Amino acid sequence: MNLLVIFLTGLTVGGLTCLAVQGGLLASVIAAKEEEEVEKGQNNKDAIFPTLAFLISKLIAYTLLGFILGAFGGAIGINQNIQIIMQFVAGIYMIAVALDLLNVHPVFRYVVIQPPKFLTKRLRNVSKRKDLFAPALLGVMTIFIPCGTTLAMEALAISSTNALTGAVIMAVFVLGTMPLFFGVGWITSILGDTYRENFLKIAALAVLYLGIISINGALIAIGSPYSFQSFLASKSSNQIAVSQNVEIMVTSSGYWPQYIKVKKGRPVNIKLTSKDAYSCASAFRIPSLGIVRNLQANETQTISFIPDKIGQIPFTCSMGMYTGKIDVI
Numbered sequence: 001m002n003l004l005v006i007f008l009t010g011l012t013v014g015g016l017t018c019l020a021v022q023g024g025l026l027a028s029v030i031a032a033k034e035e036e037e038v039e040k041g042q043n044n045k046d047a048i049f050p051t052l053a054f055l056i057s058k059l060i061a062y063t064l065l066g067f068i069l070g071a072f073g074g075a076i077g078i079n080q081n082i083q084i085i086m087q088f089v090a091g092i093y094m095i096a097v098a099l100d101l102l103n104v105h106p107v108f109r110y111v112v113i114q115p116p117k118f119l120t121k122r123l124r125n126v127s128k129r130k131d132l133f134a135p136a137l138l139g140v141m142t143i144f145i146p147c148g149t150t151l152a153m154e155a156l157a158i159s160s161t162n163a164l165t166g167a168v169i170m171a172v173f174v175l176g177t178m179p180l181f182f183g184v185g186w187i188t189s190i191l192g193d194t195y196r197e198n199f200l201k202i203a204a205l206a207v208l209y210l211g212i213i214s215i216n217g218a219l220i221a222i223g224s225p226y227s228f229q230s231f232l233a234s235k236s237s238n239q240i241a242v243s244q245n246v247e248i249m250v251t252s253s254g255y256w257p258q259y260i261k262v263k264k265g266r267p268v269n270i271k272l273t274s275k276d277a278y279s280c281a282s283a284f285r286i287p288s289l290g291i292v293r294n295l296q297a298n299e300t301q302t303i304s305f306i307p308d309k310i311g312q313i314p315f316t317c318s319m320g321m322y323t324g325k326i327d328v329i
Contacts, residue, residue, distance in 0.1 A: 010176020070166020
């Protein structure tokens with residue numbers, strides 16, 4: 001195990017993929033804090049603290065998770081259905097926060113995470129701590145919506161079969177992702193202090209977009225026919241030759257080819273070849289067929305099935321970020 005490689009993975013691919021999945025949650029709490037300060041007529045330069053609370057609680061949560069995964073080896077893992085549900089819920093939450101920031105309706109104010117009343121009373125004299133509750137809670141909750149690279153690190157922690165080793169793996173990986181999250185939070189706080197009114201609108205639209213993308217990814221991951229991809233179906237599959245034996249390259253940026261054409265009623269063999277894939281693309285899914293394959297960074301697996309009807313069969317990563325289709329003729 002090379003901890004430097006794990007750290008660099010978090011610093012590069014891991015940071016980008018995790019930001020795409022979890023960045024909206026961080027943006028939502030920073031934007032909500034900025035709105036609160038605008039209402040109070042404040043102009044504090046402490047929006048960086050929610051970012052720190054988010055990252056520190058996330059680091060602690062993932063370190064504990066790594067400890068558990070290492071201790072129990074292959075006995076514990078994150079259920080795919082729970083992951084999809086949490087991704088969908090996170091998308092709903094981000095949309096609600098965005099609508100609250102845009103003042104669409106007062107009802108959306110009730111969805112913003114706040115400390116419980118008993119905790120609020122204890123912390124009423126320490127306002128900073130109250131401010132940090134929501135981002136800290138969301139930092140912990142990110143363990144339920146991991147990006148594909150995080151899942152790969154969790155698999156590595158499980159395979160270590162050692163509690164301390166598993167904890168170190170997850171801690172080093174999350175530390176690698178932190179600079180990008182911290183940088184986004186810092187830039188966000190600076191923009192918020194300088195261009196508050198415009199910032200709130202821009203932040204709301206950004207959070208709204210991320211929420212929609214999160215929900216769309218969850219729909220794709222469960223094989224729902226209602227997604228952006230289903231309405232924007234590509235016609236490029238018509239240009240591909242028919243073949244019952246196909247190799248799909250799995251990379252950190254997705255699948256190649258994304259479209260294949262096969263014949264109905266004949267065996268189909270798809271060879272999945274991973275090429276340094278550390279993103280969620282390494283978690284290959286064909287939801288309608290119940291096919292699930294989790295590939296290591298450089299691994300080859302083969303899936304076989306017999307299509308029994310004409311039409312398109314979507315395939316996707318575990319988060320619905322990378323997709324493709326099998327055209328059955």
